[in-house]
Amino acid sequence: MSYQFKITKTQHSSLSNVDFNNIPFGKVFSDHMFVADFINGEWTNLEIVPVGKISVHPGNMAWHYGQAIFEGMKASRDAAGNALLFRPELHAKRLNASARRMCMPELPEDLFLQAIHTLVDMEKAWIPPAVGSALYIRPFMIAMDETIGVKASETYKFIIFVMPVGPYYSQPVNLLAQDTYVRAVVGGVGEAKTAGNYAASLLPATMARKEGYDQVMWLDGVHKKYIQEVGTMNIFFVVGDEVITPNLDGAILDGITRKCIIELLKDKGYKVVKRPITIDEIMKADTAGTLKEIFGSGTAAVIAPVGKLKYKDKVITLHPENYEVSSFAKNTINGIRNRTIEDKYGWIVPA
Numbered sequence: 001m002s003y004q005f006k007i008t009k010t011q012h013s014s015l016s017n018v019d020f021n022n023i024p025f026g027k028v029f030s031d032h033m034f035v036a037d038f039i040n041g042e043w044t045n046l047e048i049v050p051v052g053k054i055s056v057h058p059g060n061m062a063w064h065y066g067q068a069i070f071e072g073m074k075a076s077r078d079a080a081g082n083a084l085l086f087r088p089e090l091h092a093k094r095l096n097a098s099a100r101r102m103c104m105p106e107l108p109e110d111l112f113l114q115a116i117h118t119l120v121d122m123e124k125a126w127i128p129p130a131v132g133s134a135l136y137i138r139p140f141m142i143a144m145d146e147t148i149g150v151k152a153s154e155t156y157k158f159i160i161f162v163m164p165v166g167p168y169y170s171q172p173v174n175l176l177a178q179d180t181y182v183r184a185v186v187g188g189v190g191e192a193k194t195a196g197n198y199a200a201s202l203l204p205a206t207m208a209r210k211e212g213y214d215q216v217m218w219l220d221g222v223h224k225k226y227i228q229e230v231g232t233m234n235i236f237f238v239v240g241d242e243v244i245t246p247n248l249d250g251a252i253l254d255g256i257t258r259k260c261i262i263e264l265l266k267d268k269g270y271k272v273v274k275r276p277i278t279i280d281e282i283m284k285a286d287t288a289g290t291l292k293e294i295f296g297s298g299t300a301a302v303i304a305p306v307g308k309l310k311y312k313d314k315v316i317t318l319h320p321e322n323y324e325v326s327s328f329a330k331n332t333i334n335g336i337r338n339r340t341i342e343d344k345y346g347w348i349v350p351a
C-alpha cells in the first residue's frame with residue numbers, strides 16, 4: 001500500500017553549517033523529520049516537517065512508565081552519489097518486535113519503509129561521503145497518553161529523524177566486565193530495543209569511565225558469569241580458530257550488524273559459533289594464549305575492536321592493530337555500504 005505524506009519543507013536549511021570532515025556523533029541533525037500519530041487504533045497524521053521540538057505534557061506516560069522504543073540504522077552513498085539503505089526491512093521487523101514486548105502498537109512495515117525512503121531521499125545531501133561516516137537514522141516510538149497510572153498508553157507518536165555521523169568509536173574500546181549490576185534477565189525486556197535498557201547501562205558505564213574504561217560488558221543476570229553484550233553493542237571473541245558470540249537467549253539484543261557479521265565470516269570460511277560463553281573461559285583463553293580478538297558490533301559502532309578487558313582484578317590487554325577477523329568484517333561491511341565491494345547478499349537498497 002502507498003501512503004500519502006503531507007510534506008512541509010524548511011525555509012532555513014542548516015546543511016551549509018556542517019563540516020562533514022568533523023562530525024560529532026549524534027549532535028548534528030538534518031532539516032526534516034517524519035512524524036505519525038497513533039490515535040483511535042490507527043496511524044494517522046503522516047507528515048514530514050522541519051526538525052523541531054515536540055510539545056509533550058508532564059503527564060506523558062513514556063516519561064513515567066517507559067514505553068519508548070527505537071531503532072538505529074544507517075544510510076550511505078556510493079561513488080556516484082546514490083543514497084543507499086542497509087537492511088531497512090530488518091529494522092522494520094525489529095521495531096515491531098520491540099513494540100510487541102512493550103505493549104505498543106506495531107507500525108505497518110510498508111509505512112516504516114516508505115517513511116524511511118521518503119525522508120532519506122529528501123535528506124540525501126546530508127549523507128557524509130567519507131568511508132566510516134553515514135547518515136544515522138533514528139526511528140522511535142513513545143507513549144503519548146497523559147495519564148498517571150500504570151497501564152499501556154492508547155496513543156503514541158512515531159518519529160524518524162536523521163543525522164550525519166562519523167564513527168561512534170574512533171579508538172579501540174576498553175571494556176569493564178560488570179559483576180555487580182545487571183542489564184537484563186531472560187523473560188525481561190533485554191531483547192527489546194527500549195530506552196530503559198540503555199538507562200540501565202549509565203551508572204555502570206560512568207563507574208567504568210572513572211576507572212579508564214569506555215563501556216560496561218554485561219554478564220547474565222542470574223549467574224553473573226555468562227557474557228551478554230556491551231552497553232552499546234553486541235560482542236564477539238576470536239579464540240583459537242573459532243569466532244564465538246553469545247547466543248540470543250531472550251535477554252540479548254538481536255543485533256542486525258551481529259547477524260551480518262556472522263553471515264560474512266561464515267562465508268569467508270571462519271567457524272562461527274553462537275553459544276553461552278563465560279567470562280572465566282575468556283580470561284583462561286587469554287592466559288593460554290588462544291584469545292586473539294575481541295570486538296563489538298552495532299549499527300552505530302559498526303565494528304569496534306576492543307583494546308582492554310577488565311574483570312575483577314585482572315586486565316587483558318589485546319592488540320587491535322593485529323586483528324584480522326574484525327578488520328575483514330569491518331572493511332567488508334563498509335565496502336558493501338559504499339558499493340566498493342559487491343553486495344552479493346542483497347543487503348543494500350537504493351533509498
Ligand code: COI
Nearest residue numbers: 072073232298299300301
Ligand atoms: C545503535 O547501534 O544504533 C544503537 O542504537 C546503540 C547506541 C549506543 C547508539
